[in-house]
Amino acid sequence: MSVVSHTVQHATRSSRIGVALIAVTLIALALAPFWGDRQTLRLLAEVYAFVALASLWNLLAGYAGLVSVGQQAFVGLGGYLLFWLVIVLGVHPVVAIFVAGPVAALIAIPVAALTFRLRGAYFAIGTWVVAEVFRLLASQISVLGGGSGISLPAAAVIAMAPTRQAREFEIYWLALALTVIVLAAIVALLRSRHGLALTAIRDNELAAQSSGIGVFRIKIIIYVLVAFGTSMVGALIFLQKLRISPDTAFSVNDWTAFVIFITVIGGIGRIEGPIIGTIIFFIMRQTLSDLGSLYLLIMGAVAIVVMLWAPKGLWGLIAERYGWQALPLQRHLVLKPTKTSGRPS
Amino acid sequence: MPDPLLDIRAIDVFYGDFQALFGVSLRVNAGEVVAVIGANGAGKSTLLKTIAGLMHPRGGDIVFNGAPVGNAPAFDVVKRGIALVPEGRRLFPSLSVEENLLIGAQSKRPGSWNLARIYELFPVLAERRHLPAPSLSGGQQQMAAIGRALMSNPSLLLCDEISLGLAPIIVRDIYARLPSIVGEGLSVVIVEQDIAQALKASAQVYCLQEGRVALQGEAHELTRERISAAYFGV
Amino acid sequence: MTEWLNIILQGVLIGGLYAMFAAGLSLIFGVMRLVNIAHGDLIVLAAYVALMVTTSLGLDPLTSLVLVVPAMAIIGYLLQRLLLNRTLGDDLLPPLLVTFGLSIIIQNGLLEWFTADSRKLQAGAIEVQTFQVMQGVWVGALPFIQFIVAVAVIAGLQQLFYRTALGRAFRATSDDQSVAQLMGLDTRHVFAMAMALSLAVVAIAGVFLAVRANFDPSIGPARLIFGFEAVIIGGLGSMWGTLVGGVILGVAQAIGAQIDPGWQLLAGHITFLVILAVRPQGLFPKVSG
Numbered sequence A: 001m002s003v004v005s006h007t008v009q010h011a012t013r014s015s016r017i018g019v020a021l022i023a024v025t026l027i028a029l030a031l032a033p034f035w036g037d038r039q040t041l042r043l044l045a046e047v048y049a050f051v052a053l054a055s056l057w058n059l060l061a062g063y064a065g066l067v068s069v070g071q072q073a074f075v076g077l078g079g080y081l082l083f084w085l086v087i088v089l090g091v092h093p094v095v096a097i098f099v100a101g102p103v104a105a106l107i108a109i110p111v112a113a114l115t116f117r118l119r120g121a122y123f124a125i126g127t128w129v130v131a132e133v134f135r136l137l138a139s140q141i142s143v144l145g146g147g148s149g150i151s152l153p154a155a156a157v158i159a160m161a162p163t164r165q166a167r168e169f170e171i172y173w174l175a176l177a178l179t180v181i182v183l184a185a186i187v188a189l190l191r192s193r194h195g196l197a198l199t200a201i202r203d204n205e206l207a208a209q210s211s212g213i214g215v216f217r218i219k220i221i222i223y224v225l226v227a228f229g230t231s232m233v234g235a236l237i238f239l240q241k242l243r244i245s246p247d248t249a250f251s252v253n254d255w256t257a258f259v260i261f262i263t264v265i266g267g268i269g270r271i272e273g274p275i276i277g278t279i280i281f282f283i284m285r286q287t288l289s290d291l292g293s294l295y296l297l298i299m300g301a302v303a304i305v306v307m308l309w310a311p312k313g314l315w316g317l318i319a320e321r322y323g324w325q326a327l328p329l330q331r332h333l334v335l336k337p338t339k340t341s342g343r344p345s
Numbered sequence B: 001m002p003d004p005l006l007d008i009r010a011i012d013v014f015y016g017d018f019q020a021l022f023g024v025s026l027r028v029n030a031g032e033v034v035a036v037i038g039a040n041g042a043g044k045s046t047l048l049k050t051i052a053g054l055m056h057p058r059g060g061d062i063v064f065n066g067a068p069v070g071n072a073p074a075f076d077v078v079k080r081g082i083a084l085v086p087e088g089r090r091l092f093p094s095l096s097v098e099e100n101l102l103i104g105a106q107s108k109r110p111g112s113w114n115l116a117r118i119y120e121l122f123p124v125l126a127e128r129r130h131l132p133a134p135s136l137s138g139g140q141q142q143m144a145a146i147g148r149a150l151m152s153n154p155s156l157l158l159c160d161e162i163s164l165g166l167a168p169i170i171v172r173d174i175y176a177r178l179p180s181i182v183g184e185g186l187s188v189v190i191v192e193q194d195i196a197q198a199l200k201a202s203a204q205v206y207c208l209q210e211g212r213v214a215l216q217g218e219a220h221e222l223t224r225e226r227i228s229a230a231y232f233g234v
Numbered sequence C: 001m002t003e004w005l006n007i008i009l010q011g012v013l014i015g016g017l018y019a020m021f022a023a024g025l026s027l028i029f030g031v032m033r034l035v036n037i038a039h040g041d042l043i044v045l046a047a048y049v050a051l052m053v054t055t056s057l058g059l060d061p062l063t064s065l066v067l068v069v070p071a072m073a074i075i076g077y078l079l080q081r082l083l084l085n086r087t088l089g090d091d092l093l094p095p096l097l098v099t100f101g102l103s104i105i106i107q108n109g110l111l112e113w114f115t116a117d118s119r120k121l122q123a124g125a126i127e128v129q130t131f132q133v134m135q136g137v138w139v140g141a142l143p144f145i146q147f148i149v150a151v152a153v154i155a156g157l158q159q160l161f162y163r164t165a166l167g168r169a170f171r172a173t174s175d176d177q178s179v180a181q182l183m184g185l186d187t188r189h190v191f192a193m194a195m196a197l198s199l200a201v202v203a204i205a206g207v208f209l210a211v212r213a214n215f216d217p218s219i220g221p222a223r224l225i226f227g228f229e230a231v232i233i234g235g236l237g238s239m240w241g242t243l244v245g246g247v248i249l250g251v252a253q254a255i256g257a258q259i260d261p262g263w264q265l266l267a268g269h270i271t272f273l274v275i276l277a278v279r280p281q282g283l284f285p286k287v288s289g
């Protein structure tokens, strides 16, 4: 008999370098208001929003196996909650972002109870129906402008910060902070006991079920948490836009098609995927958006090609090739034979 | 020696990285019954699935009627005249008994087997022809599975553990009909855990052990000791 | 009283169209467990194919079906054979995301080709013909034909599924793919035939959609949702169930629209959600043997 002791390591050398790089990048980004112009700040804030939305969708679809094509429901819900809190209740806009999250999470519970009755791909379309219902309901709210939407009142905007520049800085930092929090929360979740269970579910739902992991309960928790985060990001997006309407708030293209594209291209089921995907998405958008609908057509085609021929996405290709990981997430089982009596294992 | 109907030459078969068969060779002559025996997990079903085209060998060749079939897909293999009665019967649950038989004839090979003859061989199926397949008893399902395979008018019939889970009397009943099937010049490979049954029914015996042929010979020449040595690997 | 009868009748007749949306969706789900997110966009594509056929050959829309149906069936066969077969397997994501990508491609391809302008197929005099079924209750000739065609399509699919060799192959493949192969069925071909049939139904639905109202490249997803709701209301795997589901959805929308135009779609969705809440298996779930 050979005796083998094992330790579970999270960190690898590349992930240690990765962590250092991330720290440097974060500091540089936090200082962006001092080196970037207005255009850059706006673009970066948008990038952060997509990183956060894609990471949340990745958690939902890539880890929990809940493929939703209706996450625009929560982006729009967050936006509408913010406008309603500010316009009807006079809440401060920044406070409203942090109220929108928990309220949306509460609403997500009955939504999950309904949509979870649908299996697999039918669940996906069910979430879309819910988003449509939200959109149609939003256009019935006359205090928020009904079908044509509404702008944030000037008084509320000024209440945030006296000057336009200060307001833009504030929103930029909020966007960066929110994205960092969302990413950190996802990493923490995946490294927790629940994260292990999630990986087990992803790898084999049946086996996970028979080993007593409460698959259904974990899925509901993830769904609600993702709704929480998605709504906060949505609230922030529409605070930056200063205007909301049912069609922009619940747009399946903007908040689901793009987000899925980003995640698939970057690498689904990997934490780094959405970040890489967002960078590619914005490069493509900046260079191809003159093409109009042709650009979207190319995007759809690229997503199909990646899904079929490189299903792990770009980051998957890189990680497999070089054994890289930017974040210490994957667990490496290190086997160390301690006694060499008997057969080597 | 005449060319065999089926000539398997040193095939290696894998499930992903796991190798299930190691250089297995086997010959079946026209009109012959060959038994393949072996313990659980020895690779018997893998061998039959590979012959039927559901799996493909990574090394070695399978030659049937003079043509290589190792890489042919299953739907093509059946058209060439190999039919498999799969382990666990696997009737189509949403089809009736008769539809299960009819779909066996999908490959449209010419021959003498048809619904009437199957019903003659297994009269109980005729009585239940319009019932859904899952309503049959285990033995009846096995008859339907054999009938479904015969409907393709094969020249080689592969039977995977047709006795599994059936009462001995039913097993004897099914095996009693084997001669009338073989009488037509059909070759049969039977996989069995029931060694006695296999030896009685066959001319040639192969014993698999952990993916390798551990013993091969004429059924009447093999002693009980040699078989159990090969079977249990002692 | 007759006002409500008229409204409900309108809803029932529109339900026939929804049933056709649903039947194509249900068919491929039944055979290969594929949910085609591009289904609605394919309906719109069929409408544009019909537009091209009617304008270039001067055919009337119903006659154009003779060309549109085979054209869409061929597209379906090739789509499955060349693209969608590669996505099938244990993993749910590839088929979902590939058909989602396909939906984006079709929408934007149509936009590029035909612009965002709304179009309509002109069917001539028949469009305005109506007849009276009872005192004060009127039925349009075209909606009536549409409903009859829908019933015929569903009855035809039912026959095909349970009375023909192709239907037997569909059911066998759906039960057990690898044993189906052992029977000599090339499952890639069987799946492609199922998609061809689904798009043949889509073609009929697309033509009726295009005759009934204006269409433009963006309206596909809503058709997918109507079809999907009809499938779930009727019960997965039941062909006649899709007809009932479509009719319920149509009636709900018609009643909603009567109360407030803004409530037309909402009433349909809410009916769907209520049925999902109280009877998630649908009204006529397939009794599994």
Ligand SMILES: Nc1ncnc2c1ncn2[C@@H]1O[C@H](COP(=O)(O)OP(=O)(O)OP(=O)(O)O)[C@@H](O)[C@H]1O
Pocket (backbone or CB within 6 Å): B015, B018, B020, B038, B039, B040, B041, B042, B043, B044, B045, B046, B047, B087, B193
């Ligand atoms: N789908 C599969 N994936 C991976 N390994 C498999 C698979 N099917 C069988 N095996 C393995 O291949 C080996 C041979 O299996 P096979 O089913 O051929 O055995 P068998 O002789 O038919 O056994 P039994 O008498 O239990 O039917 C076994 O070790 C089994 O665990």
Ligand SMILES: [Mg+2]
Pocket (backbone or CB within 6 Å): B044, B045, B046, B087, B160
């Ligand atoms: Mg076996």
